[in-house]
Amino acid sequence: MTIEQERATGELADEVRAWLAANWHGTDDADWRRRVVEAGWAAPTWPRDAFGRGLSRADAKTVAAEFAAVGAPGAAVETRAFTALAGNTIVEFGSPELKRDILPKLLSGELTRGCLLYSEPGNGSDLAGLQTRAERDGDVFVVNGQKIWTTGGHEAQFALLLARTNWDVPKHAGISFFIIPMDLPGIEVRPIKQMTGESDFNEVFLTDVRIPAGTLVGELNDGWRVLQTALKEERRTMGFELGARAQGEGGRAPIFTASDDLIEAARAAGKLGDEAVRQNIMRIHSWRLVNDWNAVRAKKEIEAGGGSSLASLGKLANSRILHESWALKFRLIGARGMLYDPADKAAYEVDHQMMWSFINSIGGGTDQIQRNIISERILGLPKGYEPDRGVPFRDVRKGGTARPDGK
Amino acid sequence: MFGSFTEDQLQLRELVRDYLRDKSPESEVRRLMATDEGYDPAVWTQMAREVGLQGLAIPEQYGGQGAGWTELGIVLEEMGRALLCAPFFSTVVLAATTLLESGDEEAKQQYLPAIADGSLIATVALTEEDGRWDDSGITVPATHTPDGWTLSGAKHFVLDGLTANLVIVPARTASGISLFAVDPAAAGVTRRPSITLDETRKLAVVEFDTTPARLIGAEGGGGPVLRRVLNFAAVALAAEQTGGAQAALDMSVEYLKTRVQFGQVIGAFQALKHMAADVLIEVESARSAAYYALEAAAQDNDELPVAASLAKAYCSEAFVTAAHQNIQFHGGMGFTWEVPAHLYYKRARSSEVFLGDAFAHREALAQRIGV
Numbered sequence: 001m002t003i004e005q006e007r008a009t010g011e012l013a014d015e016v017r018a019w020l021a022a023n024w025h026g027t028d029d030a031d032w033r034r035r036v037v038e039a040g041w042a043a044p045t046w047p048r049d050a051f052g053r054g055l056s057r058a059d060a061k062t063v064a065a066e067f068a069a070v071g072a073p074g075a076a077v078e079t080r081a082f083t084a085l086a087g088n089t090i091v092e093f094g095s096p097e098l099k100r101d102i103l104p105k106l107l108s109g110e111l112t113r114g115c116l117l118y119s120e121p122g123n124g125s126d127l128a129g130l131q132t133r134a135e136r137d138g139d140v141f142v143v144n145g146q147k148i149w150t151t152g153g154h155e156a157q158f159a160l161l162l163a164r165t166n167w168d169v170p171k172h173a174g175i176s177f178f179i180i181p182m183d184l185p186g187i188e189v190r191p192i193k194q195m196t197g198e199s200d201f202n203e204v205f206l207t208d209v210r211i212p213a214g215t216l217v218g219e220l221n222d223g224w225r226v227l228q229t230a231l232k233e234e235r236r237t238m239g240f241e242l243g244a245r246a247q248g249e250g251g252r253a254p255i256f257t258a259s260d261d262l263i264e265a266a267r268a269a270g271k272l273g274d275e276a277v278r279q280n281i282m283r284i285h286s287w288r289l290v291n292d293w294n295a296v297r298a299k300k301e302i303e304a305g306g307g308s309s310l311a312s313l314g315k316l317a318n319s320r321i322l323h324e325s326w327a328l329k330f331r332l333i334g335a336r337g338m339l340y341d342p343a344d345k346a347a348y349e350v351d352h353q354m355m356w357s358f359i360n361s362i363g364g365g366t367d368q369i370q371r372n373i374i375s376e377r378i379l380g381l382p383k384g385y386e387p388d389r390g391v392p393f394r395d396v397r398k399g400g401t402a403r404p405d406g407k
Numbered sequence: 408m409f410g411s412f413t414e415d416q417l418q419l420r421e422l423v424r425d426y427l428r429d430k431s432p433e434s435e436v437r438r439l440m441a442t443d444e445g446y447d448p449a450v451w452t453q454m455a456r457e458v459g460l461q462g463l464a465i466p467e468q469y470g471g472q473g474a475g476w477t478e479l480g481i482v483l484e485e486m487g488r489a490l491l492c493a494p495f496f497s498t499v500v501l502a503a504t505t506l507l508e509s510g511d512e513e514a515k516q517q518y519l520p521a522i523a524d525g526s527l528i529a530t531v532a533l534t535e536e537d538g539r540w541d542d543s544g545i546t547v548p549a550t551h552t553p554d555g556w557t558l559s560g561a562k563h564f565v566l567d568g569l570t571a572n573l574v575i576v577p578a579r580t581a582s583g584i585s586l587f588a589v590d591p592a593a594a595g596v597t598r599r600p601s602i603t604l605d606e607t608r609k610l611a612v613v614e615f616d617t618t619p620a621r622l623i624g625a626e627g628g629g630g631p632v633l634r635r636v637l638n639f640a641a642v643a644l645a646a647e648q649t650g651g652a653q654a655a656l657d658m659s660v661e662y663l664k665t666r667v668q669f670g671q672v673i674g675a676f677q678a679l680k681h682m683a684a685d686v687l688i689e690v691e692s693a694r695s696a697a698y699y700a701l702e703a704a705a706q707d708n709d710e711l712p713v714a715a716s717l718a719k720a721y722c723s724e725a726f727v728t729a730a731h732q733n734i735q736f737h738g739g740m741g742f743t744w745e746v747p748a749h750l751y752y753k754r755a756r757s758s759e760v761f762l763g764d765a766f767a768h769r770e771a772l773a774q775r776i777g778v
Binding site for chain 2: 256257263275278279283285286289290297301304368370372376378379380381
């Protein structure tokens with residue numbers, strides 16, 4: 001068995017080498033990229049009807065290695081950020097036309113900058129309550145609504161869009177999934193100024209945007225299911241940071257070094273001898289380590305086949321690590337923390353990261369939503385009262401923020 | 408290897424869990440905790456001779472099976488889960504480890520096989536009235552006479568001190584801290600049971616009055632031996648605490664799924680779901696800390712002192728949190744004697760300070776990583 005596998009790998013390497021010998025002439029241009037895509041080398045793990053070769057991940061690495069050996073670019077790119085996120089979703093749910101139209105562009109590098117039009121001002125935690133509408137008009141859908149927290153929206157070439165296409169069924173059942181160009185008339189992107197003073201996110205306004213019916217991914221009103229694949233890819237590309245902490249200087253194990261940053265901060269403040277500070281640092285040190293060790297256990301459980309409930313705990317556990325670490329550093333810089341002057345680079349970073357920690361405890365679902373998920377999916381506790389369950393979305397009280405006058 | 412177990416280790420866990428489900432149900436825990444001795448001699452003997460737990464980690468040359476700390480940790484986690492009432496921690500973790508670390512071949516040959524076959528209950532009488540776990544707490548003097556050594560003084564908080572047939576006593580000689588073996592039946596020994604918060608864990612005051620004692624290891628060599636023993640014991644206790652924390656969480660979840668108020672099971676209320684999710688993080692994190700430390704103990708590597716203090720600190724607080732929230736989830740019933748939530752809470756609190764609390768171990772952790 002092992003010998004056969006090795007022979008198969010050898011054959012693959014020979015095939016790639018032969019193909020490269022015939023096709024690679026040292027010039028990386030559009031024509032070269034097109035040939036790599038059409039030969040199936042750009043996405044070896046995708047199926048043959050989606051510009052792939054149906055190979056294993058290990059075989060894809062062989063392909064990538066052969067390309068790298070001769071300095072040829074463009075092989076096995078299907079795991080890269082948006083290529084994976086949009087690509088895998090289209091591979092699983094897209095029509096033959098959509099595959100033919102979009103996949104080569106994703107794989108050749110023509111389309112690299114995407115954004116996600118999911119969240120709305122009225123629907124953050126309750127994503128399935130989204131209210132952006134897409135209405136059929138001949139061979140187009142007309143889209144109206146507003147999206148928010150759109151990372152990279154201002155420079156995106158394309159977007160994955162969730163919109164409501166049926167208001168007479170319960171919330172999850174009336175959503176559709178589209179992949180659309182961002183340069184269509186009626187799409188306006190406005191940066192959001194954050195509490196940090198910067199703008200990493202955008203609001204996107206969609207006003208009578210006419211999108212071709214062919215941009216629908218999956219069946220009409222089946223968008224929630226399509227989204228699950230896209231979310232899975234998003235989580236995967238986010239990396240999970242399983243067993244992340246590397247060895248420190250001089251090859252010392254993380255158990256000695258994982259909190260060197262906090263120890264340095266305390267030393268710089270002249271407070272390393274302060275009992276309360278020492279306790280605080282060692283508490284955070286322990287949180288960091290056990291979270292890493294949980295991740296190692298999760299990884300091994302997943303490798304052993306079967307999932308791991310531990311993998312769901314990391315993000316929530318990380319919130320207190322981040323908030324408490326930066327809050328401690330904030331206190332340690334003392335009065336400098338009252339300033340937010342980029343000229344004091346170190347103090348500015350502390351203030352900035354202290355605020356940025358909310359990205360972990362709010363972004364991608366708040367800690368409270370995460371606690372619901374953990375208690376329901378891992379501990380098996382029941383869902384709470386859901387007034388919108390089974391109710392046609394038209395009749396559901398819509399998301400948003402109630403105004404003081406009750407309107 | 409940290410993070411996963413071998414097939415044999417998984418089987419050991421199943422074996423011990425099944426055995427304890429049978430031999431240490433709540434009714435037995437309650438029966439035994441109400442006695443002065445606090446254990447069932449028949450179960451103790453069976454545990455040694457048929458299941459092989461006392462000798463599991465004792466080297467084969469001393470009548471054991473030669474497994475390591477990982478295996479012993481699995482056993483302790485299950486014992487913590489079941490709140491087993493038995494002198495296991497005192498005999499196997501404290502006394503056997505002290506003997507193994509003592510470098511005293513004669514003492515090892517004399518006592519370890521008896522521990523492995525269940526015929527000897529042993530303990531280490533470390534703490535005195537001030538309850539310190541470090542060298543400075545040891546003041547009982549040992550005197551050298553023409554007939555050998557004698558001890559005079561009192562040891563407090565002695566785990567299973569009433570039932571032990573061998574008491575290992577750290578005492579002071581001219582050369583420093585030395586270890587002595589004392590037969591509790593010898594002249595001048597007085598033992599009296601202490602009234603404990605955690606009735607499943609028996610403590611005693613043991614007094615000596617010119618009691619003959621036998622030196623174990625080198626005179627003045629007890630300090631380094633004890634420090635190593637305390638590292639191993641902290642790891643062992645962390646494993647036991649993890650099992651207790653898991654049991655408290657299991658009990659909580661079961662209640663949240665069955666107790667009905669306001670027309671629904673209370674586990675549907677977010678206030679309680681969120682508390683439960685937070686307890687789960689603590690329990691799993693405690694488990695990771697304990698397993699990591701067990702790995703360090705099994706390899707006896709340079710991370711052991713660090714990992715031991717980290718695990719003891721983390722698991723102490725995690726067990727207290729899980730046991731505390733378990734009572735809170737149960738509301739009024741959690742405050743009763745009838746519901747066993749208080750048994751876990753008392754074990755958690757007692758274990759929290761046993762061998763040093765989380766504050767002391769976090770400070771030790773800081774010092775051990777060089778801060």
